[in-house]
Amino acid sequence: MKNDKSIKVLITGAGGLTGKTATEYFKTQTNYQIFPLSRQDLDITDAIAVQKTISGLQPDFVLNCAAFTQVDLAEIKKAQCYAVNVTGVKNLATASHQTGSTLIHLSTDYVFDGAKRSPYSENDPKNPLNYYGLTKSQAEDIIPQLTSRYFIIRPAWIYGKYGNNFFKLVLKLAEENDVLKISNDQINTPTYARDLVEFIHFIIQHAQDEYGLYHFSNEGQTTRYEQAKEILKLLGKSNKIIPVDSSEFNPIAKRPPYSVLSKAKIKNKWHYPVKHWKESLHTFIKTYYDYKS
Numbered sequence: 001m002k003n004d005k006s007i008k009v010l011i012t013g014a015g016g017l018t019g020k021t022a023t024e025y026f027k028t029q030t031n032y033q034i035f036p037l038s039r040q041d042l043d044i045t046d047a048i049a050v051q052k053t054i055s056g057l058q059p060d061f062v063l064n065c066a067a068f069t070q071v072d073l074a075e076i077k078k079a080q081c082y083a084v085n086v087t088g089v090k091n092l093a094t095a096s097h098q099t100g101s102t103l104i105h106l107s108t109d110y111v112f113d114g115a116k117r118s119p120y121s122e123n124d125p126k127n128p129l130n131y132y133g134l135t136k137s138q139a140e141d142i143i144p145q146l147t148s149r150y151f152i153i154r155p156a157w158i159y160g161k162y163g164n165n166f167f168k169l170v171l172k173l174a175e176e177n178d179v180l181k182i183s184n185d186q187i188n189t190p191t192y193a194r195d196l197v198e199f200i201h202f203i204i205q206h207a208q209d210e211y212g213l214y215h216f217s218n219e220g221q222t223t224r225y226e227q228a229k230e231i232l233k234l235l236g237k238s239n240k241i242i243p244v245d246s247s248e249f250n251p252i253a254k255r256p257p258y259s260v261l262s263k264a265k266i267k268n269k270w271h272y273p274v275k276h277w278k279e280s281l282h283t284f285i286k287t288y289y290d291y292k293s
């Protein structure tokens with residue numbers, strides 16, 4: 001990192017769930033200069049624009065929150081998904097390398113096929129089941145070929161204040177229906193966006209040159225059905241919830257039946273305190289909603 005007073009962080013995809021959460025969070029941190037760029041400000045598929053922006057701003061960190069994240073649509077719009085999730089990441093890694101910026105890239109638990117029944121470590125072999133996961137996996141493989149200064153963080157099931165996410169979906173379904181059908185056949189751990197951003201902050205502050213691949217989600221494991229039950233309980237809502245198989249919703253893309261991520265690496269390396277998903281869900285609802293529990 002350069003010897004400036006403030007740490008410069010360029011945030012791509014700043015209009016999305018994680019991008020907005022990161023922007024809001026880093027704005028409140030002292031000694032940070034943030035450059036939040038939405039897709040309208042910087043299209044990461046445009047190699048020239050990416051190169052010009054990064055060389056112009058000379059950020060210490062490029063936090064890539066931009067992605068094609070619609071898992072089902074990715075099966076149909078493959079070229080568009082590839083352009084953002086692979087070519088876009090290539091552009092960011094190349095330009096970051098040229099300016100000496102560190103790239104912090106977000107990947108996904110969907111790089112795994114879910115055949116395992118114990119938490120996945122960073123070293124477990126990948127085998128994505130859907131096109132979105134394939135492109136995220138390809139980007140993971142390309143980054144180290146283009147720059148040595150990188151962090152790849154794999155979160156799972158992100159939710160928070162912004163964007164479309166499962167929490168918002170449950171809220172909407174509960175407002176519109178007495179009975180909710182929620183899938184109960186995929187086991188995972190949610191990631192509260194704010195916790196993810198705090199972990200990214202930790203890396204910037206304390207682990208600047210311990211580059212590599214890291215898992216980050218909350219602790220514990222659950223299904224969408226159990227998560228929805230907890231959400232409604234905390235909001236004091238009395239809707240009935242019925243657990244169903246995800247096949248009822250005829251998804252276009254396959255999802256891993258199990259993709260719990262092990263956080264052993266970050267816990268062993270830094271004693272990083274990973275919060276249980278229920279604790280973070282409570283915190284989130286207490287902060288932003290009418291908490292009833």
Ligand SMILES: NC(=O)c1ccc[n+]([C@@H]2O[C@H](COP(=O)([O-])OP(=O)(O)OC[C@H]3O[C@@H](n4cnc5c(N)ncnc54)[C@H](OP(=O)(O)O)[C@@H]3O)[C@@H](O)[C@H]2O)c1
Nearest residue numbers: 013015016017018039043044066067069106108155157158
């Ligand atoms: N959400 C999850 O549950 C989850 C789970 C695991 C991993 N992840 C990963 O975590 C990261 C953040 O996810 P998220 O949920 O915060 O995503 P998100 O809310 O969908 O935000 C992604 C943002 O990227 C923007 N974008 C799309 N194409 C772009 C382009 N060509 N150039 C610049 N920006 C572009 C989108 O803009 P538009 O809205 O205009 O398209 C959107 O604002 C992604 O890498 C995702 O793969 C997410």
